[in-house]
Amino acid sequence: MTNPTALGPRRETADLDTTRRKQTRQRLIDAAFTVFGEHGLHAATVEQITEAAGFSRGAFYSNFSSKEELFFAAIDRKRDERIERASKQVDLFERSSDSEPMTVDDLATFLVDSMVATLDDRGWLVAQMEALSGTFRDPALAARQFEIREREIRDVSVVLSLGMERIGRRSVVGALQAADIVLAVYDRVLTTVLLEGVSLDDFPSRLAPPIAATVIGITEPTP
Numbered sequence: 001m002t003n004p005t006a007l008g009p010r011r012e013t014a015d016l017d018t019t020r021r022k023q024t025r026q027r028l029i030d031a032a033f034t035v036f037g038e039h040g041l042h043a044a045t046v047e048q049i050t051e052a053a054g055f056s057r058g059a060f061y062s063n064f065s066s067k068e069e070l071f072f073a074a075i076d077r078k079r080d081e082r083i084e085r086a087s088k089q090v091d092l093f094e095r096s097s098d099s100e101p102m103t104v105d106d107l108a109t110f111l112v113d114s115m116v117a118t119l120d121d122r123g124w125l126v127a128q129m130e131a132l133s134g135t136f137r138d139p140a141l142a143a144r145q146f147e148i149r150e151r152e153i154r155d156v157s158v159v160l161s162l163g164m165e166r167i168g169r170r171s172v173v174g175a176l177q178a179a180d181i182v183l184a185v186y187d188r189v190l191t192t193v194l195l196e197g198v199s200l201d202d203f204p205s206r207l208a209p210p211i212a213a214t215v216i217g218i219t220e221p222t223p
Contacts, residue, residue: 025063025073027053032074037123041071041131071131072144074124079151086114086159107163108212112204114159115186122200125190153179160215169219178218185214 031053035044046067050060064070089110135141157179164170171178189207193200 021063024055024059028055028060028063028070029074029077032070033121033124036071036074036127037121040127041067042134068141072148075128075148079148079155082115083155086155089114089159102163102166104167104169104212104215105208107167107215108208110163111156111159111182111211111215112208115156115183116204116207122194125200126194129191129194149183152183155179156182164215164219165222168222169215170222171218172220173218181218182211182214185210 028049031049035048035052038044039048044067046057046060049067049070050057053059060070064073131141132145135145153176157175160179160182161171161175173181186207189210190203193203193206
Protein backbone atom coordinates (compact mmCIF):
# COMPACT_ATOMS: atom_id res chain seq x y z
CA MET A 1 0.00 0.00 0.00
CA THR A 2 1.33 3.42 -0.97
CA ASN A 3 2.29 5.65 1.91
CA PRO A 4 0.13 8.81 1.60
CA THR A 5 2.81 10.93 3.25
CA ALA A 6 5.25 9.99 0.50
CA LEU A 7 2.99 11.41 -2.21
CA GLY A 8 3.35 14.98 -0.99
CA PRO A 9 7.08 15.39 -1.77
CA ARG A 10 6.66 13.52 -5.05
CA ARG A 11 3.83 15.80 -6.12
CA GLU A 12 5.79 18.90 -5.09
CA THR A 13 8.78 17.70 -7.11
CA ALA A 14 6.57 17.01 -10.13
CA ASP A 15 4.96 20.44 -9.84
CA LEU A 16 8.38 22.06 -9.58
CA ASP A 17 9.60 20.19 -12.66
CA THR A 18 6.49 21.29 -14.58
CA THR A 19 7.01 24.91 -13.54
CA ARG A 20 10.66 24.83 -14.56
CA ARG A 21 9.78 23.25 -17.88
CA LYS A 22 7.21 25.97 -18.56
CA GLN A 23 9.73 28.66 -17.63
CA THR A 24 12.35 27.12 -19.90
CA ARG A 25 9.87 26.93 -22.74
CA GLN A 26 8.82 30.55 -22.29
CA ARG A 27 12.44 31.77 -22.21
CA LEU A 28 13.14 29.89 -25.43
CA ILE A 29 10.12 31.55 -27.04
CA ASP A 30 11.32 34.94 -25.76
CA ALA A 31 14.69 34.27 -27.38
CA ALA A 32 12.98 33.18 -30.59
CA PHE A 33 11.48 36.63 -31.16
CA THR A 34 14.92 38.21 -30.91
CA VAL A 35 16.88 35.64 -32.93
CA PHE A 36 14.29 35.07 -35.66
CA GLY A 37 13.70 38.81 -35.85
CA GLU A 38 17.41 39.38 -36.47
CA HIS A 39 18.23 36.43 -38.71
CA GLY A 40 14.94 35.04 -40.05
CA LEU A 41 13.65 31.50 -39.65
CA HIS A 42 15.92 29.81 -42.17
CA ALA A 43 19.20 31.54 -41.26
CA ALA A 44 18.74 31.33 -37.49
CA THR A 45 20.37 28.39 -35.71
CA VAL A 46 19.44 26.41 -32.61
CA GLU A 47 22.78 27.46 -31.10
CA GLN A 48 21.91 31.15 -31.48
CA ILE A 49 18.55 30.57 -29.84
CA THR A 50 19.91 28.58 -26.90
CA GLU A 51 22.69 31.13 -26.37
CA ALA A 52 20.17 33.97 -26.29
CA ALA A 53 17.99 32.04 -23.85
CA GLY A 54 20.91 30.88 -21.70
CA PHE A 55 20.26 27.15 -22.16
CA SER A 56 21.93 24.12 -23.68
CA ARG A 57 20.91 22.27 -26.84
CA GLY A 58 19.55 19.56 -24.55
CA ALA A 59 17.15 22.03 -22.96
CA PHE A 60 16.03 23.12 -26.39
CA TYR A 61 15.34 19.63 -27.70
CA SER A 62 13.54 18.61 -24.52
CA ASN A 63 10.96 21.28 -25.36
CA PHE A 64 10.99 21.56 -29.15
CA SER A 65 11.78 19.09 -31.88
CA SER A 66 13.07 21.77 -34.26
CA LYS A 67 13.50 25.51 -34.69
CA GLU A 68 10.41 25.43 -36.91
CA GLU A 69 8.33 24.09 -34.03
CA LEU A 70 9.67 26.89 -31.84
CA PHE A 71 8.84 29.43 -34.55
CA PHE A 72 5.22 28.36 -34.65
CA ALA A 73 5.06 28.33 -30.85
CA ALA A 74 6.12 31.98 -30.96
CA ILE A 75 3.41 32.70 -33.53
CA ASP A 76 0.87 30.97 -31.29
CA ARG A 77 1.87 33.18 -28.37
CA LYS A 78 1.39 36.32 -30.43
CA ARG A 79 -1.98 35.00 -31.58
CA ASP A 80 -3.02 34.32 -27.98
CA GLU A 81 -2.03 37.86 -27.03
CA ARG A 82 -4.11 39.21 -29.91
CA ILE A 83 -7.11 37.07 -28.97
CA GLU A 84 -6.89 38.30 -25.37
CA ARG A 85 -6.83 41.89 -26.59
CA ALA A 86 -9.72 41.27 -28.98
CA SER A 87 -11.75 39.54 -26.26
CA LYS A 88 -11.36 42.56 -24.01
CA GLN A 89 -12.37 44.82 -26.89
CA VAL A 90 -15.42 42.67 -27.61
CA ASP A 91 -16.38 42.71 -23.94
CA LEU A 92 -16.22 46.50 -23.84
CA PHE A 93 -18.10 46.62 -27.11
CA GLU A 94 -20.92 44.38 -25.89
CA ARG A 95 -21.27 46.28 -22.62
CA SER A 96 -21.55 49.63 -24.37
CA SER A 97 -25.05 50.98 -24.89
CA ASP A 98 -26.78 49.91 -28.10
CA SER A 99 -28.21 53.42 -28.22
CA GLU A 100 -24.76 54.87 -28.80
CA PRO A 101 -24.39 55.67 -32.52
CA MET A 102 -21.74 53.67 -34.34
CA THR A 103 -20.36 54.32 -37.79
CA VAL A 104 -18.38 52.26 -40.28
CA ASP A 105 -15.30 54.24 -39.30
CA ASP A 106 -15.90 53.29 -35.66
CA LEU A 107 -16.10 49.63 -36.67
CA ALA A 108 -12.89 49.96 -38.71
CA THR A 109 -11.09 51.43 -35.70
CA PHE A 110 -12.43 48.61 -33.55
CA LEU A 111 -11.18 46.00 -36.01
CA VAL A 112 -7.78 47.66 -36.29
CA ASP A 113 -7.40 47.82 -32.50
CA SER A 114 -8.19 44.11 -32.34
CA MET A 115 -5.76 43.07 -35.09
CA VAL A 116 -2.68 45.20 -34.45
CA ALA A 117 -2.31 44.65 -30.71
CA THR A 118 0.94 42.69 -31.05
CA LEU A 119 2.73 44.61 -33.82
CA ASP A 120 5.76 45.66 -31.82
CA ASP A 121 8.76 44.23 -33.67
CA ARG A 122 9.55 44.93 -37.32
CA GLY A 123 12.16 42.17 -37.48
CA TRP A 124 9.72 39.56 -36.23
CA LEU A 125 7.09 40.63 -38.77
CA VAL A 126 9.62 40.38 -41.61
CA ALA A 127 10.70 36.96 -40.33
CA GLN A 128 7.10 35.75 -40.53
CA MET A 129 6.76 36.93 -44.11
CA GLU A 130 10.04 35.30 -45.09
CA ALA A 131 8.94 32.08 -43.42
CA LEU A 132 5.65 32.09 -45.30
CA SER A 133 7.37 32.07 -48.67
CA GLY A 134 9.73 29.34 -47.52
CA THR A 135 7.00 27.00 -46.34
CA PHE A 136 5.59 26.46 -49.82
CA ARG A 137 8.24 23.79 -50.46
CA ASP A 138 7.51 21.95 -47.20
CA PRO A 139 4.04 20.37 -47.02
CA ALA A 140 4.13 20.06 -43.21
CA LEU A 141 5.08 23.72 -42.70
CA ALA A 142 2.60 24.83 -45.34
CA ALA A 143 -0.17 22.94 -43.54
CA ARG A 144 0.80 24.65 -40.27
CA GLN A 145 0.70 28.09 -41.88
CA PHE A 146 -2.69 27.26 -43.41
CA GLU A 147 -4.01 26.22 -40.00
CA ILE A 148 -2.86 29.50 -38.47
CA ARG A 149 -4.52 31.47 -41.25
CA GLU A 150 -7.81 29.62 -40.82
CA ARG A 151 -7.79 30.33 -37.09
CA GLU A 152 -7.11 34.01 -37.74
CA ILE A 153 -10.05 34.14 -40.15
CA ARG A 154 -12.36 32.64 -37.54
CA ASP A 155 -11.13 35.08 -34.88
CA VAL A 156 -11.66 38.12 -37.10
CA SER A 157 -15.07 36.88 -38.27
CA VAL A 158 -16.35 36.95 -34.68
CA VAL A 159 -15.32 40.57 -34.18
CA LEU A 160 -16.48 41.59 -37.63
CA SER A 161 -19.90 39.95 -37.28
CA LEU A 162 -20.48 41.66 -33.95
CA GLY A 163 -19.53 45.03 -35.43
CA MET A 164 -21.68 44.66 -38.53
CA GLU A 165 -24.68 43.96 -36.36
CA ARG A 166 -24.10 47.19 -34.44
CA ILE A 167 -23.86 49.34 -37.57
CA GLY A 168 -26.93 47.74 -39.16
CA ARG A 169 -25.19 45.95 -42.01
CA ARG A 170 -24.70 42.34 -43.06
CA SER A 171 -22.10 40.57 -45.15
CA VAL A 172 -22.94 39.81 -48.77
CA VAL A 173 -20.19 37.20 -49.02
CA GLY A 174 -20.48 35.26 -45.76
CA ALA A 175 -18.84 35.84 -42.39
CA LEU A 176 -15.68 33.81 -42.97
CA GLN A 177 -15.08 35.13 -46.48
CA ALA A 178 -15.62 38.68 -45.24
CA ALA A 179 -13.00 38.11 -42.54
CA ASP A 180 -10.62 36.64 -45.14
CA ILE A 181 -11.01 39.78 -47.26
CA VAL A 182 -10.38 42.04 -44.26
CA LEU A 183 -7.22 40.09 -43.42
CA ALA A 184 -6.05 40.39 -47.04
CA VAL A 185 -6.34 44.18 -46.74
CA TYR A 186 -4.44 44.00 -43.46
CA ASP A 187 -1.64 42.00 -45.10
CA ARG A 188 -1.41 44.38 -48.08
CA VAL A 189 -1.19 47.53 -45.94
CA LEU A 190 1.30 45.93 -43.55
CA THR A 191 3.50 44.86 -46.47
CA THR A 192 3.39 48.40 -47.86
CA VAL A 193 4.35 49.90 -44.50
CA LEU A 194 7.26 47.48 -44.12
CA LEU A 195 8.49 48.14 -47.67
CA GLU A 196 8.32 51.89 -47.16
CA GLY A 197 10.26 51.61 -43.93
CA VAL A 198 7.90 53.87 -42.00
CA SER A 199 7.23 53.47 -38.30
CA LEU A 200 4.84 50.74 -37.23
CA ASP A 201 3.18 53.43 -35.13
CA ASP A 202 1.72 54.73 -38.41
CA PHE A 203 0.23 51.38 -39.34
CA PRO A 204 -3.14 51.70 -37.53
CA SER A 205 -3.92 55.06 -39.12
CA ARG A 206 -2.90 53.70 -42.55
CA LEU A 207 -5.02 50.58 -42.09
CA ALA A 208 -8.30 52.06 -40.82
CA PRO A 209 -9.48 53.85 -44.04
CA PRO A 210 -9.09 50.82 -46.37
CA ILE A 211 -10.71 48.58 -43.75
CA ALA A 212 -13.69 50.95 -43.58
CA ALA A 213 -13.96 51.00 -47.39
CA THR A 214 -13.73 47.21 -47.49
CA VAL A 215 -16.49 46.81 -44.91
CA ILE A 216 -18.77 49.00 -47.02
CA GLY A 217 -17.87 47.01 -50.14
CA ILE A 218 -18.64 43.59 -48.68
CA THR A 219 -21.78 44.48 -46.74
CA GLU A 220 -25.28 45.79 -47.33
CA PRO A 221 -27.83 47.44 -45.02
CA THR A 222 -29.75 44.98 -42.92
CA PRO A 223 -33.40 44.88 -44.11
